[in-house]
Amino acid sequence: MNTDAALLAELHRLRRTVPEISGAVLAAVDGLLVASDLSGADPHHIAALSAAGLGIGDRFAHLVGHGPLRESVIRGAEGCVVVYPAGEDAILTAVVPPETDLTRLHAEARPAAQRLGALWAAVRQPSVATAIPPTTDPDAPLATRTPMAALPAGLWSETGGWRSPGRQ
Template sequence: MNADAALLAELHRLRRAVPEMSGAVLAAVDGLLVAGDLPGGDPHHLAALSAANLGIADRLARLAGHGPLAESVVRCAEGYVVTYPAGAEAILTAITGTAADLARLHAEARPAAQRLGALWDAVRRPTVATAIPPTNDPAAPLATRTPMATLPAGLWSESGGWRSPGRE
Protein backbone atom coordinates (compact mmCIF):
# COMPACT_ATOMS: atom_id res chain seq x y z
CA MET A 1 0.00 0.00 0.00
CA ASN A 2 1.45 3.38 -0.94
CA ALA A 3 1.58 6.32 1.48
CA ASP A 4 -1.42 8.16 -0.01
CA ALA A 5 -3.58 5.06 0.25
CA ALA A 6 -2.39 4.44 3.83
CA LEU A 7 -3.27 8.02 4.86
CA LEU A 8 -6.70 7.81 3.27
CA ALA A 9 -7.32 4.37 4.80
CA GLU A 10 -6.57 5.80 8.26
CA LEU A 11 -9.04 8.66 7.67
CA HIS A 12 -11.70 6.13 6.58
CA ARG A 13 -10.95 3.99 9.66
CA LEU A 14 -11.49 7.01 11.91
CA ARG A 15 -14.82 7.83 10.25
CA ARG A 16 -15.98 4.22 10.69
CA ALA A 17 -14.97 4.30 14.38
CA VAL A 18 -16.92 7.52 15.01
CA PRO A 19 -20.17 7.29 13.02
CA GLU A 20 -21.18 10.87 13.91
CA MET A 21 -18.25 12.18 11.88
CA SER A 22 -19.21 13.70 8.56
CA GLY A 23 -15.65 14.18 7.35
CA ALA A 24 -11.96 14.39 8.11
CA VAL A 25 -8.98 16.15 6.56
CA LEU A 26 -5.24 15.79 7.02
CA ALA A 27 -3.35 18.98 6.22
CA ALA A 28 0.29 19.96 6.29
CA VAL A 29 1.14 22.68 8.82
CA ASP A 30 1.41 25.15 5.93
CA GLY A 31 -2.29 24.56 5.15
CA LEU A 32 -1.92 22.41 2.05
CA LEU A 33 -4.18 19.38 1.75
CA VAL A 34 -2.48 16.01 2.33
CA ALA A 35 -5.54 13.71 2.34
CA GLY A 36 -9.25 14.28 2.63
CA ASP A 37 -12.35 12.25 3.39
CA LEU A 38 -14.87 15.07 3.19
CA PRO A 39 -17.94 14.22 1.11
CA GLY A 40 -19.71 17.35 -0.09
CA GLY A 41 -17.14 19.80 1.27
CA ASP A 42 -14.06 21.65 0.12
CA PRO A 43 -11.07 19.85 1.65
CA HIS A 44 -8.55 22.43 0.35
CA HIS A 45 -10.19 25.35 2.17
CA LEU A 46 -10.70 23.27 5.29
CA ALA A 47 -7.01 22.31 5.26
CA ALA A 48 -5.94 25.95 5.00
CA LEU A 49 -8.28 27.09 7.77
CA SER A 50 -7.24 24.15 9.95
CA ALA A 51 -3.62 25.29 9.83
CA ALA A 52 -4.62 28.83 10.77
CA ASN A 53 -6.86 27.58 13.57
CA LEU A 54 -4.21 25.29 15.00
CA GLY A 55 -1.57 28.01 14.89
CA ILE A 56 -3.76 30.49 16.74
CA ALA A 57 -4.99 27.91 19.26
CA ASP A 58 -1.43 26.74 20.01
CA ARG A 59 -0.27 30.31 20.47
CA LEU A 60 -3.20 30.99 22.81
CA ALA A 61 -2.51 27.84 24.87
CA ARG A 62 1.17 28.72 25.26
CA LEU A 63 0.40 32.36 26.08
CA ALA A 64 -1.99 31.19 28.79
CA GLY A 65 0.84 29.08 30.20
CA HIS A 66 -0.92 25.77 29.59
CA GLY A 67 1.77 24.18 27.43
CA PRO A 68 1.44 22.72 23.95
CA LEU A 69 -1.99 22.33 22.38
CA ALA A 70 -3.78 18.96 22.60
CA GLU A 71 -6.67 19.92 20.30
CA SER A 72 -8.85 22.83 19.30
CA VAL A 73 -12.62 22.37 19.53
CA VAL A 74 -14.98 24.70 17.68
CA ARG A 75 -18.59 24.21 18.74
CA CYS A 76 -21.06 25.21 16.06
CA ALA A 77 -24.86 25.31 15.84
CA GLU A 78 -24.86 22.03 13.89
CA GLY A 79 -21.84 20.20 15.27
CA TYR A 80 -18.15 20.40 16.03
CA VAL A 81 -14.93 21.03 14.14
CA VAL A 82 -12.01 19.55 16.08
CA THR A 83 -8.40 20.05 15.07
CA TYR A 84 -5.54 17.89 16.37
CA PRO A 85 -1.77 18.19 15.88
CA ALA A 86 -0.63 15.15 13.87
CA GLY A 87 3.09 14.58 14.19
CA ALA A 88 5.57 17.36 13.62
CA GLU A 89 4.25 18.56 10.28
CA ALA A 90 0.53 17.75 9.95
CA ILE A 91 -2.93 18.54 11.29
CA LEU A 92 -5.99 16.31 11.56
CA THR A 93 -9.39 18.00 11.43
CA ALA A 94 -12.57 16.06 12.23
CA ILE A 95 -16.09 17.32 11.52
CA THR A 96 -19.03 15.92 13.48
CA GLY A 97 -22.71 16.50 13.99
CA THR A 98 -24.29 17.73 17.23
CA ALA A 99 -24.93 14.16 18.47
CA ALA A 100 -21.20 13.43 18.61
CA ASP A 101 -19.71 12.18 21.84
CA LEU A 102 -16.59 14.35 22.13
CA ALA A 103 -14.95 12.00 24.64
CA ARG A 104 -15.25 9.14 22.15
CA LEU A 105 -14.07 11.35 19.30
CA HIS A 106 -10.98 12.35 21.29
CA ALA A 107 -10.33 8.72 22.27
CA GLU A 108 -10.33 7.68 18.59
CA ALA A 109 -8.89 10.80 16.95
CA ARG A 110 -5.85 11.38 19.18
CA PRO A 111 -4.24 8.01 18.35
CA ALA A 112 -5.34 8.39 14.71
CA ALA A 113 -3.62 11.79 14.60
CA GLN A 114 -0.43 10.20 15.96
CA ARG A 115 -0.56 7.43 13.32
CA LEU A 116 -1.32 9.89 10.51
CA GLY A 117 1.43 12.22 11.68
CA ALA A 118 3.96 9.38 11.80
CA LEU A 119 2.97 8.29 8.28
CA TRP A 120 3.20 11.83 6.93
CA ASP A 121 6.49 12.60 8.68
CA ALA A 122 7.94 9.40 7.18
CA VAL A 123 6.92 10.13 3.58
CA ARG A 124 7.21 13.89 3.22
CA ARG A 125 10.19 15.10 1.32
CA PRO A 126 11.46 18.41 2.66
CA THR A 127 12.98 20.86 0.23
CA VAL A 128 16.69 21.12 0.83
CA ALA A 129 18.64 24.13 -0.33
CA THR A 130 21.76 23.31 -2.31
CA ALA A 131 24.88 24.82 -0.79
CA ILE A 132 26.70 27.00 -3.30
CA PRO A 133 29.98 28.62 -2.30
CA PRO A 134 29.74 32.41 -1.93
CA THR A 135 31.09 34.49 -4.78
CA ASN A 136 31.17 38.11 -5.90
CA ASP A 137 30.11 37.15 -9.42
CA PRO A 138 26.66 38.73 -10.07
CA ALA A 139 25.91 36.01 -12.64
CA ALA A 140 26.55 33.20 -10.12
CA PRO A 141 23.59 31.11 -8.99
CA LEU A 142 21.72 32.12 -5.86
CA ALA A 143 23.00 30.67 -2.59
CA THR A 144 19.55 29.47 -1.52
CA ARG A 145 16.51 28.21 -3.36
CA THR A 146 13.84 30.77 -4.02
CA PRO A 147 10.34 30.45 -5.48
CA MET A 148 11.82 31.79 -8.74
CA ALA A 149 14.15 28.79 -8.88
CA THR A 150 11.18 26.40 -8.92
CA LEU A 151 9.24 28.03 -11.76
CA PRO A 152 9.09 26.22 -15.09
CA ALA A 153 11.70 27.32 -17.60
CA GLY A 154 10.61 29.85 -20.21
CA LEU A 155 8.42 32.10 -18.07
CA TRP A 156 10.98 34.90 -18.12
CA SER A 157 11.49 36.44 -21.54
CA GLU A 158 14.86 37.53 -22.89
CA SER A 159 13.64 41.14 -22.88
CA GLY A 160 13.34 40.96 -19.09
CA GLY A 161 9.61 40.48 -18.51
CA TRP A 162 7.15 37.75 -17.59
CA ARG A 163 5.54 35.70 -20.34
CA SER A 164 2.29 33.85 -19.98
CA PRO A 165 2.77 30.11 -20.49
CA GLY A 166 1.90 29.09 -24.03
CA ARG A 167 2.44 32.59 -25.46
CA GLU A 168 5.40 33.56 -27.58
Protein backbone atom coordinates in the same frame (compact mmCIF):
# COMPACT_ATOMS: atom_id res chain seq x y z
CA MET B 1 0.22 -0.31 0.18
CA ASN B 2 1.44 3.13 -0.90
CA THR B 3 1.44 6.07 1.48
CA ASP B 4 -1.57 7.83 -0.05
CA ALA B 5 -3.63 4.65 0.31
CA ALA B 6 -2.38 4.17 3.89
CA LEU B 7 -3.34 7.75 4.81
CA LEU B 8 -6.81 7.35 3.31
CA ALA B 9 -7.23 3.96 4.99
CA GLU B 10 -6.46 5.56 8.36
CA LEU B 11 -8.99 8.36 7.72
CA HIS B 12 -11.61 5.74 6.74
CA ARG B 13 -10.79 3.68 9.84
CA LEU B 14 -11.39 6.74 12.03
CA ARG B 15 -14.75 7.36 10.35
CA ARG B 16 -15.75 3.71 10.86
CA THR B 17 -14.74 3.89 14.53
CA VAL B 18 -16.63 7.15 15.12
CA PRO B 19 -19.57 7.02 12.66
CA GLU B 20 -20.69 10.53 13.63
CA ILE B 21 -17.70 11.97 11.76
CA SER B 22 -19.05 13.39 8.53
CA GLY B 23 -15.61 14.18 7.15
CA ALA B 24 -11.91 14.18 7.93
CA VAL B 25 -8.96 16.01 6.40
CA LEU B 26 -5.23 15.59 6.86
CA ALA B 27 -3.20 18.71 6.12
CA ALA B 28 0.45 19.64 6.34
CA VAL B 29 1.26 22.31 8.93
CA ASP B 30 1.68 24.81 6.07
CA GLY B 31 -2.01 24.34 5.21
CA LEU B 32 -1.61 22.21 2.09
CA LEU B 33 -3.97 19.27 1.67
CA VAL B 34 -2.43 15.83 2.20
CA ALA B 35 -5.51 13.53 2.23
CA SER B 36 -9.25 13.99 2.47
CA ASP B 37 -12.31 11.95 3.33
CA LEU B 38 -14.69 14.90 3.22
CA SER B 39 -17.74 15.71 1.15
CA GLY B 40 -19.73 18.91 0.98
CA ALA B 41 -16.83 21.33 1.53
CA ASP B 42 -13.61 22.20 -0.25
CA PRO B 43 -10.89 20.14 1.46
CA HIS B 44 -8.18 22.58 0.31
CA HIS B 45 -9.84 25.42 2.19
CA ILE B 46 -10.44 23.21 5.22
CA ALA B 47 -6.74 22.27 5.21
CA ALA B 48 -5.63 25.91 5.07
CA LEU B 49 -8.05 27.02 7.79
CA SER B 50 -7.06 24.04 9.96
CA ALA B 51 -3.42 25.11 9.85
CA ALA B 52 -4.31 28.69 10.74
CA GLY B 53 -6.66 27.61 13.53
CA LEU B 54 -4.20 25.15 15.00
CA GLY B 55 -1.46 27.77 14.97
CA ILE B 56 -3.64 30.28 16.80
CA GLY B 57 -4.85 27.67 19.29
CA ASP B 58 -1.31 26.55 20.00
CA ARG B 59 -0.21 30.15 20.60
CA PHE B 60 -3.11 30.66 23.03
CA ALA B 61 -2.33 27.46 24.95
CA HIS B 62 1.33 28.38 25.33
CA LEU B 63 0.59 32.04 26.12
CA VAL B 64 -1.60 31.13 29.10
CA GLY B 65 0.82 28.44 30.25
CA HIS B 66 -1.31 25.41 29.37
CA GLY B 67 1.38 23.60 27.42
CA PRO B 68 1.12 22.08 23.96
CA LEU B 69 -2.24 22.09 22.24
CA ARG B 70 -4.15 18.79 22.30
CA GLU B 71 -7.03 19.88 20.07
CA SER B 72 -9.03 22.91 19.04
CA VAL B 73 -12.83 22.67 18.98
CA ILE B 74 -14.93 25.07 16.94
CA ARG B 75 -18.62 24.81 17.74
CA GLY B 76 -21.18 26.02 15.24
CA ALA B 77 -24.96 25.89 15.36
CA GLU B 78 -24.93 22.80 13.10
CA GLY B 79 -21.90 20.96 14.46
CA CYS B 80 -18.26 21.05 15.41
CA VAL B 81 -14.91 21.13 13.65
CA VAL B 82 -12.15 19.58 15.75
CA VAL B 83 -8.51 20.09 14.83
CA TYR B 84 -5.74 17.86 16.21
CA PRO B 85 -1.96 18.09 15.83
CA ALA B 86 -0.77 15.02 13.91
CA GLY B 87 2.87 14.72 14.81
CA GLU B 88 5.20 17.60 14.06
CA ASP B 89 4.26 18.16 10.43
CA ALA B 90 0.54 17.47 9.99
CA ILE B 91 -2.95 18.32 11.20
CA LEU B 92 -6.05 16.13 11.44
CA THR B 93 -9.44 17.85 11.16
CA ALA B 94 -12.73 16.08 11.94
CA VAL B 95 -16.17 17.46 11.10
CA VAL B 96 -18.98 16.22 13.39
CA PRO B 97 -22.64 17.02 14.20
CA PRO B 98 -23.46 18.87 17.46
CA GLU B 99 -24.64 15.78 19.36
CA THR B 100 -21.29 13.99 18.98
CA ASP B 101 -19.69 12.74 22.19
CA LEU B 102 -16.45 14.74 22.04
CA THR B 103 -14.82 12.68 24.78
CA ARG B 104 -15.19 9.55 22.64
CA LEU B 105 -14.08 11.46 19.54
CA HIS B 106 -10.92 12.69 21.30
CA ALA B 107 -10.15 9.16 22.55
CA GLU B 108 -10.24 7.83 18.98
CA ALA B 109 -8.94 10.82 17.03
CA ARG B 110 -5.82 11.60 19.08
CA PRO B 111 -4.19 8.20 18.44
CA ALA B 112 -5.36 8.32 14.81
CA ALA B 113 -3.73 11.74 14.46
CA GLN B 114 -0.46 10.34 15.79
CA ARG B 115 -0.58 7.40 13.36
CA LEU B 116 -1.35 9.76 10.47
CA GLY B 117 1.43 12.10 11.55
CA ALA B 118 3.90 9.20 11.66
CA LEU B 119 2.85 8.05 8.17
CA TRP B 120 3.21 11.57 6.80
CA ALA B 121 6.59 12.12 8.49
CA ALA B 122 7.90 8.87 7.02
CA VAL B 123 7.39 10.09 3.45
CA ARG B 124 8.10 13.77 3.97
CA GLN B 125 11.67 13.93 2.71
CA PRO B 126 13.20 17.09 1.24
CA SER B 127 13.47 16.89 -2.50
CA VAL B 128 16.99 16.81 -3.85
CA ALA B 129 15.94 19.19 -6.63
CA THR B 130 14.66 21.86 -4.23
CA ALA B 131 17.18 21.46 -1.42
CA ILE B 132 19.60 24.35 -0.98
CA PRO B 133 23.09 22.94 -0.49
CA PRO B 134 24.82 24.01 2.72
CA THR B 135 27.79 26.30 2.47
CA THR B 136 30.90 26.20 4.59
CA ASP B 137 31.58 29.92 4.13
CA PRO B 138 29.66 31.84 6.85
CA ASP B 139 30.12 35.11 4.91
CA ALA B 140 28.69 33.73 1.66
CA PRO B 141 25.45 35.36 0.48
CA LEU B 142 22.26 33.46 1.13
CA ALA B 143 20.85 31.44 -1.73
CA THR B 144 17.97 33.21 -3.41
CA ARG B 145 14.75 31.30 -3.86
CA THR B 146 11.57 32.82 -5.14
CA PRO B 147 8.04 31.55 -4.54
CA MET B 148 7.68 31.08 -8.29
CA ALA B 149 10.45 28.44 -8.26
CA ALA B 150 8.29 26.15 -6.13
CA LEU B 151 5.17 26.35 -8.32
CA PRO B 152 4.32 23.77 -10.97
CA ALA B 153 5.12 24.93 -14.49
CA GLY B 154 2.28 26.69 -16.27
CA LEU B 155 0.58 28.31 -13.28
CA TRP B 156 2.20 31.70 -13.84
CA SER B 157 1.75 33.66 -17.02
CA GLU B 158 4.27 36.41 -17.70
CA THR B 159 1.57 38.55 -19.30
CA GLY B 160 -1.49 37.72 -17.26
CA GLY B 161 -0.39 36.74 -13.74
CA TRP B 162 -1.87 33.68 -12.03
CA ARG B 163 -3.58 31.17 -14.24
CA SER B 164 -5.68 28.32 -12.88
CA PRO B 165 -4.59 24.87 -14.13
CA GLY B 166 -7.82 24.51 -16.15
CA ARG B 167 -7.61 27.95 -17.86
CA GLN B 168 -5.52 28.46 -20.98
